[in-house]
Amino acid sequence: MVCHCGMTGTVGRTFPARAQMQLRNIVCPCMPNGHILQLEDLPAMHPPCGVGLRHAFAAQAVYRLCIDPTPQPLGTMDRTVEIDWIKRPGNAPAVQIQRRVGWTNLQNHLANLNTILVHLPFTLNAHDLTAHAALAVMALVIRDLEGAVLQTVLQIGSGGDYLVQIQGGARPTQVEGSGILNAAISGVAQARLHQKRVQVLTRSPNGFVSITTFAHPGGQQPGPIVHSYMHYVVQGPSKKAGGKRGEKRKRNKGKKK
Amino acid sequence: MTTPVIDRDGRSTVAAAEAQAALASGDTPRAQEKYREAGALLERCIPNHRRQSEKHLIRFLAATQYYKGGLYHKALNLCEHIQKNLLPPDVVSLFPPFIRDVKSRASADYTSRVRKELLRSWTSQDNPRILGLLQDHPYVLPPGGVAFFRAVICENMKSYEAAAAFYAEALRWNPNDPSLIFAAVALPLKFPSEARIDEAWEYVQKLLKTIPHAATFAVASIVCFHRATAAADDKEQRRLSNDQIRYFDEAWAAYLSLSKDQAKDPELYLILDLAFETAAISLFRLGEQLRAKQVCDEAIRLGPHSPNTWTVRGIVTYPSDGAVADFQNAIALGDDTYFPYFYLAHNALARSDYSGAVQFCQEALKTRAKPNRRIEASLYGWLASSKYVLGSEKDEVETLFHIGRQIDPENLDLEENYRVFREGKKEPRVRPAREWGQVAIQHALDRMKHFPVSSPNPKVLVSS
Numbered sequence: 001m002v003c004h005c006g007m008t009g010t011v012g013r014t015f016p017a018r019a020q021m022q023l024r025n026i027v028c029p030c031m032p033n034g035h036i037l038q039l040e041d042l043p044a045m046h047p048p049c050g051v052g053l054r055h056a057f058a059a060q061a062v063y064r065l066c067i068d069p070t071p072q073p074l075g076t077m078d079r080t081v082e083i084d085w086i087k088r089p090g091n092a093p094a095v096q097i098q099r100r101v102g103w104t105n106l107q108n109h110l111a112n113l114n115t116i117l118v119h120l121p122f123t124l125n126a127h128d129l130t131a132h133a134a135l136a137v138m139a140l141v142i143r144d145l146e147g148a149v150l151q152t153v154l155q156i157g158s159g160g161d162y163l164v165q166i167q168g169g170a171r172p173t174q175v176e177g178s179g180i181l182n183a184a185i186s187g188v189a190q191a192r193l194h195q196k197r198v199q200v201l202t203r204s205p206n207g208f209v210s211i212t213t214f215a216h217p218g219g220q221q222p223g224p225i226v227h228s229y230m231h232y233v234v235q236g237p238s239k240k241a242g243g244k245r246g247e248k249r250k251r252n253k254g255k256k257k
Numbered sequence: 258m259t260t261p262v263i264d265r266d267g268r269s270t271v272a273a274a275e276a277q278a279a280l281a282s283g284d285t286p287r288a289q290e291k292y293r294e295a296g297a298l299l300e301r302c303i304p305n306h307r308r309q310s311e312k313h314l315i316r317f318l319a320a321t322q323y324y325k326g327g328l329y330h331k332a333l334n335l336c337e338h339i340q341k342n343l344l345p346p347d348v349v350s351l352f353p354p355f356i357r358d359v360k361s362r363a364s365a366d367y368t369s370r371v372r373k374e375l376l377r378s379w380t381s382q383d384n385p386r387i388l389g390l391l392q393d394h395p396y397v398l399p400p401g402g403v404a405f406f407r408a409v410i411c412e413n414m415k416s417y418e419a420a421a422a423f424y425a426e427a428l429r430w431n432p433n434d435p436s437l438i439f440a441a442v443a444l445p446l447k448f449p450s451e452a453r454i455d456e457a458w459e460y461v462q463k464l465l466k467t468i469p470h471a472a473t474f475a476v477a478s479i480v481c482f483h484r485a486t487a488a489a490d491d492k493e494q495r496r497l498s499n500d501q502i503r504y505f506d507e508a509w510a511a512y513l514s515l516s517k518d519q520a521k522d523p524e525l526y527l528i529l530d531l532a533f534e535t536a537a538i539s540l541f542r543l544g545e546q547l548r549a550k551q552v553c554d555e556a557i558r559l560g561p562h563s564p565n566t567w568t569v570r571g572i573v574t575y576p577s578d579g580a581v582a583d584f585q586n587a588i589a590l591g592d593d594t595y596f597p598y599f600y601l602a603h604n605a606l607a608r609s610d611y612s613g614a615v616q617f618c619q620e621a622l623k624t625r626a627k628p629n630r631r632i633e634a635s636l637y638g639w640l641a642s643s644k645y646v647l648g649s650e651k652d653e654v655e656t657l658f659h660i661g662r663q664i665d666p667e668n669l670d671l672e673e674n675y676r677v678f679r680e681g682k683k684e685p686r687v688r689p690a691r692e693w694g695q696v697a698i699q700h701a702l703d704r705m706k707h708f709p710v711s712s713p714n715p716k717v718l719v720s721s
Contacts, residue, residue: 048267049267049270049271049274051271051274052267052270052271052273052274052275053274055271055274055275055277055278056273056274056275056277056278057274059278059281060281110278112282115282115422115425115426115467116278116281116282118418118419118422119281119282119283119419119422119423119426120281121419122388122407122410122411122416122419122423123280123281123282123283123392123395123407124280124281124392125389125392132277151267152267152270153270153273202347203347
């Protein structure tokens with residue numbers, strides 16, 4: 001039996017079927033009323049750099065999830081994010097899941113959160129605000145789905161934004177996060193996904209790409225939704241063999257022999 | 258992995274994140290301090306790396322932190338030790354535009370250039386441009402100045418919540434500058450005279466949250482007075498008047514807790530004086546004459562040299578000997594409105610002192626601020642009747658009645674006195690004026706209209 005979200009589990013965790021969960025009083029995080037990924041928990045989720053993440057990006061995430069571009073009713077403390085997930089090792093098709101991102105007790109950790117929220121659209125440009133918010137969402141989602149812990153920020157030209165350690169993984173890899181404010185035009189997010197995939201794979205054999213769109217056409221839902229891609233990307237063997245680089249490698253191998 | 262890990266312990270990342278958060282909340286000194294820390298932490302780890310390309314990359318990263326913290330000279334010094342050709346290939350193209358920008362910002366005229374640009378944008382009222390400039394160059398003004406600039410821009414954009422937050426921020430940086438509070442309340446004070454009462458109310462509520470000060474409470478009470486005056490029915494008017502009195506009481510309590518220096522501020526006194534007046538008149542309108550008088554007594558104790566407070570006490574206690582004395586006092590202190598003369602004219606007429614009535618009517622009609630239609634017509638009627646009793650020519654009296662009837666054809670008192678005159682009787686009717694309440698409200702509204710409110714102007718910040 002599988003959970004209604006279609007997953008049997010995530011890294012280090014197994015979700016029993018809904019009936020079993022009810023019996024055992026366990027709540028599946030993918031259930032609409034399940035647990036919420038709280039922005040205030042970023043330091044606990046990512047011990048090496050979570051404090052910095054919360055400082056720098058949590059308020060921006062609240063702003064983009066709750067105030068602009070889709071204002072939520074007063075008192076809203078979380079928002080559902082629809083996720084298109086390609087999990088490791090990256091060879092399975094994407095699954096569609098939901099997570100809820102919340103900020104219930106964030107004000108206990110960010111002094112004057114309400115004032116910061118009022119200031120933000122005037123102190124930060126819209127592009128940076130979206131980019132920061134997307135990084136906060138990425139940090140929550142990658143920890144929850146992949147059990148990955150962000151280690152440190154990567155410098156310019158590294159391909160990704162953060163170095164990330166996967167539970168049980170031998171070597172760290174990269175994650176690149178990016179945000180889109182409004183994807184009214186279809187294809188914007190996919191184009192960005194492709195661009196970031198290429199960017200990550202220029203300097204790393206694999207990695208994660210996370211693209212969060214804060215106003216995405218809702219499909220069956222009445223208003224715009226928040227949508228996020230969390231894709232594990234890998235330089236596929238077919239690509240290695242094919243294409244100019246693959247051919248060059250083959251030629252070089254032949255020469256050496 | 259071919260990417261070197263530079264900030265292994267994450268300290269520089271955390272410092273930069275704290276700097277970023279400080280910048281987002283407008284705290285530029287803290288942002289500067291934290292970016293400086295992030296840059297220094299990066300610089301410190303240069304010796305730990307063997308490869309030249311890594312050393313130069315770290316210098317570049319540290320310079321970036323200094324740049325973000327507005328430490329342009331420090332960034333430039335570091336950039337001068339970076340060899341472009343030794344930077345990693347992915348990064349090398351980023352360096353030339355970066356150093357160009359750093360050089361530009363480290364130049365002697367950088368601040369004045371940006372300030373001039375701000376001034377130009379202010380003159381052309383290009384609000385998005387100003388916001389963009391302040392985001393890109395957050396260190397060209399002191400933090401309080403940036404907050405004030407943003408507050409005014411937010412007002413222009415009708416983002417009153419943000420404006421209130423930025424005024425509070427500006428005040429946090431300049432706690433001893435009361436002019437910031439008066440700048441913050443300027444618009445809600447001005448809006449009612451432009452028939453923008455709802456907007457004034459929306460704004461003042463936000464200000465009460467961020468700047469709970471005697472001035473903001475006083476302005477809230479004044480705006481409530483306008484809302485009550487414009488109310489659709491008596492019940493609503495009563496409710497809003499009660500709100501007004503509540504805010505007025507809070508203003509007074511807050512005022513009493515101010516230091517002597519702050520309490521002495523002439524601008525604060527002007528605002529408080531207006532709050533006193535509108536509170537007294539609202540209480541008068543609610544039928545609470547005794548409380549209205551008590552409020553006026555307090556106002557006179559606060560500012561015994563203000564003619565206005567004497568006039569208001571006269572209005573709420575008229576008819577009485579005390580009221581007459583108050584009006585005379587107001588005139589002696591230089592009240593240049595028609596109100597004290599209007600009441601004294603009525604009082605003279607009631608005592609059959611026709612020459613006194615003529616004198617006061619003429620004074621009232623001479624004042625700078627023109628009385629409203631109804632009051633002006635009454636004054637002409639009283640003047641005409643008094644002159645008729647004193648033996649003036651019928652033609653002159655007829656002319657005065659004619660002027661009054663033209664101004665307000667529906668003035669019943671005037672019509673009655675005109676009828677008495679036409680009948681040849683020299684016994685003008687002097688009834689208590691029908692609209693004493695209206696007159697009182699008119700007094701407050703007139704005061705509002707002529708209240709000295711100047712819109713806040715951040716030009717001084719950039720031109721200094």
